[in-house]
Amino acid sequence: MSDTPSTVTVGNESAVLVDCRGLLCPVPIIRLSKAVKAAEVGRLVKLLATDPGSEPDLKAWEKQTGHTLVSSERAGNEFHFVVRRAK
Amino acid sequence: MVEEAPRKVVYVQTYGVEAPDRMATPIYLAAAAAAMDMDVSIYFTVHGPTMLRKGVPGTVRVRKFDGDGALIGHFLDQARDLGVRFLVCQPSLDLNGMTMDDVIEGVEMIGGAAFNDLAVEADQVISF
Numbered sequence: 126m127s128d129t130p131s132t133v134t135v136g137n138e139s140a141v142l143v144d145c146r147g148l149l150c151p152v153p154i155i156r157l158s159k160a161v162k163a164a165e166v167g168r169l170v171k172l173l174a175t176d177p178g179s180e181p182d183l184k185a186w187e188k189q190t191g192h193t194l195v196s197s198e199r200a201g202n203e204f205h206f207v208v209r210r211a212k
Numbered sequence: 213m214v215e216e217a218p219r220k221v222v223y224v225q226t227y228g229v230e231a232p233d234r235m236a237t238p239i240y241l242a243a244a245a246a247a248m249d250m251d252v253s254i255y256f257t258v259h260g261p262t263m264l265r266k267g268v269p270g271t272v273r274v275r276k277f278d279g280d281g282a283l284i285g286h287f288l289d290q291a292r293d294l295g296v297r298f299l300v301c302q303p304s305l306d307l308n309g310m311t312m313d314d315v316i317e318g319v320e321m322i323g324g325a326a327f328n329d330l331a332v333e334a335d336q337v338i339s340f
Contacts, residue, residue, distance in 0.1 A: 151244035155294065158247035182244075189219065189248040 140169035150178050161210050172206040179204050218251040224339040228262030232275035238340045239287040246294035257301040264315050
């Protein structure tokens with residue numbers, strides 16, 4: 126991953142963008158975890174994925190890590206998740 | 213706020229290079245658990261240590277239904293980068309004609325007592 130991550134606007138906030146489209150489990154959850162750890166507390170991270178297992182995985186990740194799953198949307202074959210680093 | 217101690221999970225991998233379709237799954241799961249901020253170890257026993265033999269991670273590929281997948285070393289590195297501990301069992305090294313000199317860097321040797329201590333202190337032990 127590059128030192129200067131891509132960002133995207135979510136609502137009126139900037140979010141770190143993690144594009145895992147085309148990548149299979151466990152890569153999306155690993156890249157999400159790394160991005161959240163690298164972000165400041167309170168920062169948003171947006172994850173794009175196509176792995177159909179990512180929907181239940183994000184719920185489990187939220188439950189176990191205590192970070193917040195702000196939104197979860199499906200657009201065709203893509204899943205768009207927004208999480209907020211909680212601590 | 214009091215930080216909760218991370219959940220502890222121990223994966224037990226009994227398969228090695230003789231079963232290329234069974235090598236990677238515990239490594240994936242361990243990596244995912246570490247990405248969920250858990251405290252994760254993999255205990256390589258029976259044939260498991262054979263995937264940790266020097267030269268193997270960079271040459272042996274996991275098997276997928278349509279042929280060869282990525283190198284096992286890719287998945288081992290991915291897990292280790294996330295903080296997963298790799299443990300081997302001494303008698304299992306013997307079983308495979310190996311010593312610690314044959315094992316890649318970053319692997320700890322433990323014995324049966326240490327494994328059982330780890331197991332009873334863990335929240336879950338998952339065996340493959």
